[in-house]
Every structure is written in structure tokens, then in C-alpha cells.
Amino acid sequence: MLILKRKLIFSVGEVWFDEEPKELNNVDVIYYKQWKYPIVGAQSNEVQTRLIDLTKSQQELWQNISSNDRYKIRRAEQKDEIAYEYWDNVNSDLLNRFSDFYDLFATQKGLVKIDRSWLRKRADAGLIDISHVKLKDGSPLVWHVYYVHKNRAFLLHSASIKNSENTSYQSLIGRANRYHHWQDILRFKNSGIGIYDFGGWYTGNTDRQKLGINEFKEKFGGEVVKNFNCINGITIKGKLYLHLLKIYMSLSKLPLPRIPWSG
Template sequence: MLIVTKKLIFSVGEVWFDEEPGEIHDVDALHYMQWTHPIESVQSDEFHTRLIDLTKSHDELYESIGKNDRYKIRRAEQKDDVVYEYWEQPDSDIIKIFSDFYDLFALQKDLSKMNRSRLKRRAEAGVLDISCVKLKDGSPLVWHVYYRSKNRVCLSYSASLKKNDDTSYQSILGRANRYHHWQDMVRFKNSGIGIYDWGGWYVGNTDREKLGINEFKEKFGGEIVKSFNCYRGITIKGKLYLKLLKIFKELPFFFKATLQRRLPGL
């Protein structure tokens, strides 16, 4: 399935998980996301992620989670009294509510704002899945957004707002996020989806925050796999886009963050 999003002046298509794009119209460049093998004669980057086999039994999946994390999941459900909601076909209102929340999260984390056009295009294609865990009063704690195909879901965005001066809230937030992932996994499993994709795995050893995220993911089990993100320029504009993309990837983090804040369509 081909999904086309506008990025500044460029029309960029994306196809996932070895699916062929079919007929290509009005597209400057193509992103082949998480393909098993690199595509010959096009720009390719290695991509690592962690996958969980949802065809295992409910008990096997649950026992794969670390003991302390299973306790936090139970406590979130039984004592924190949190509420799990999901939208397999989110409408524009839900997309806006999530995007507004994400933009606040991005401000905390020095990230770019949400590309709302990308979410809209995925929703129109029927591959967008959104879920949220809230407090009983309706206040959102954590949002998750997935790219959802027939047999695989890929975590695209996870957002929560920290209150570093409130340790009790931070504890609830940590438990809610674990509970959230578990509820998502159970829901996808019950829908017949076979693979839960964490959406990335950091292979370096210097970024402490990313290593911490790896540690969180590892507690749910699964295995690390390597795939490839490949990029093909279709038009002259598309080839220019890929050159600019390559330059952007080589920039220091500070400059990347600054550009993304000023140009959220990147």
C-alpha cells in the first residue's frame, strides 16, 4: 500500500514491510520502510527493531515480561484505576487531540511537532491505530500511535508528559505505560495480528536515554531484528529531496532539532 504525504514542497510515498507500492502517481520519492533486504541501486539504511511474537499464548506472552514489570501492570489495573481506550479507525477529532498532546510532549523533549498530514494520510489508508491510557477523571497519561498492517503493528509514536516535581505522578505514569503496552499487545493478538514491532532499537552504546528505552523494551521479551529503510528518487525533485535528506541525517543533533522545530513537515 502506497501512502503519500507532503513534506515541504515534496510528495513522499511510503510502503511498509516488503509490500509493493503498485501504481505510482504524483510521487517525488519513495520510502520503503523496514524491508527485509536492501533494494538494489537505491539508498538504504540499516534499521534495527525489537519484535514480539503475538502468536504465542496469552500466558507465554505475560510470563515473558519481567516480574517487577508484571507487578506494575497489575497495580496499574487494580489500584491506579486507569482507563484504556483505543481507536482502530481514528477520526480527525482524535487525531487532533493526540497531536495537540504530542506537541506538548515534543516541547518537553526538544522534538519536532507532529506531522498531522502524515497521520491523516495513514488514517485515510486505514493503517492508523491510536490508543490512550487515562486517569479515571479523563486526564490522558500516555498515548500510543501505530502503523497497523494485516499481520504486524509498528509503534510510531509514544507520548507522555512528565512532572518531575511530582514523584507520585511519575510512578503512576511509569506503571500506566507498561499497562498500556500490555493492553495493546493483548488487543492486537486477539485481532489476529502476529507481530508487535517496537518501532526501533538503539544499537549504539553512548546515548543513555536511548539505552534506557532499550532496557524498557527488553523487559517485554522478543528479539532484535535488522531490516532496511530504502529511499528511491522518482522525479528530479525527489532526487533533490534525497540529497537534502542525506545532508540532514549527517547534521549534529542540535541542528537537526532546530530545523525540525522550524520545519515540522520534515
């Protein structure tokens, strides 16, 4: 499904998971996300992600999780007094609630705040799934946002607020997040989705935090696969957009081979 957004004078679109857009009228630039192969003529960036095959039985999916993580999931479910919640209807109020929480998380982590415009565009197209785990008083612990299309649930955002001075709370967050992923996996499986996508895999060896995230994902099983994110200028304006983007990246000292996500 082609999603369109205006950026200044440019019309920018995105398509996911090898779906060829049927119409490119009034599209200047198009992002191809999580494709199996690079797009001919486009600027392409190889990425990796970790996938779980949801056609396997629930028992097999459970056994593929490490024993220590299964223990933490059971403890979260039985002792931590937390609740799992998800939404079939993603409305503006829910998007704002999540986005406000995510922006606090991003500030704490030194990340860019969420692009609410892209998130809303995707939600309006029926492509966004949101869930969270909360305390019994209603306070959210972890939020997950997925892009769901073509038999695949891709984790776009995961957010939780840390408290480094409270180790027991940090442990609770860790258990809640594991429980949260397991509940999402079961829900997507039961709804007929065939692939659970952890939303990326770090291929370097220097960033300890990202290596820790890899380790977290690995304990759920699955396999690492190669995909491509590509960007292509369709019109003269689109080629100008790419030229300006390269200038911006150069001035910002960003690595030119990388393809920025549109949101």
C-alpha cells in the same frame, strides 16, 4: 499500501513491510520503511527494532514479561484507578487531540513536533491505531499510536507528560505505560495481528535515555531484528529532492548516512 503526500513541487510516497508498490505513477520519491533487505539503487539505512510474536499463547506472553513489570501491570490494573481506551475509528478530532498532547510532550523532551499531515494521510488510509490510558477523571496519562498493516503493529509514537517534581506521579506514569503496552499486545493478539513491533531499538551505547528505553522494551520479551529504511528518487525531480535533502542535512550538520523519516 502506497501513501502519497505533496512536498512543495515533489510527490513523496511511502510503503512499509516489504510491500512492493503496484503503481508509481506521479511519484517522485519513495520511502521504503522497515524492509527486510535494502532496496537496490536506493539510499539505505540499517535499523533495528524489537518484535514480539503474538501467535504465542497469552500465558506465554505474560510469562515472558519480567516479574517486576508484571507486578507493576497488576498494580496499575487493580489499584491505580486508570482506564484503557482505544479507537476503531480514527477521526480528525482524535488526531488533533493526540497531536496536541504529543506536541507538549515533544516540547518537554526537546523533540520535533509531530507531522500532522503524514499522520492524517496514514489515518485516512485506515493504517493508524490509537489508544491511551487515562485517570478516572479523564485526564490522559499515556498515548500510543501504531501503524498497523500486513499482520504487524508498529509503534509510531508514545507520549506522556513528565512531572519531575512529583515522584509518585512519575511512578504512576511508568506503571500506566507498562499496563498500556500489555493491553495493546492483548488487543492486537485477539484481533489476529501476529507481530507487535516496539518501533525501534537503539544500537549505540552512549545515550542513557535511549538505553533506558531499550531496557524497558527488553523486559517485555521478544527479539531484536534488523530492518532497512530506504529512500529512492524515481524521477528527475525525485533525484533533485534527494540532492536538496543531502544539502539540507549537511547544513544542519545531520549525519548523512541516516535516512530521515518522512513523518
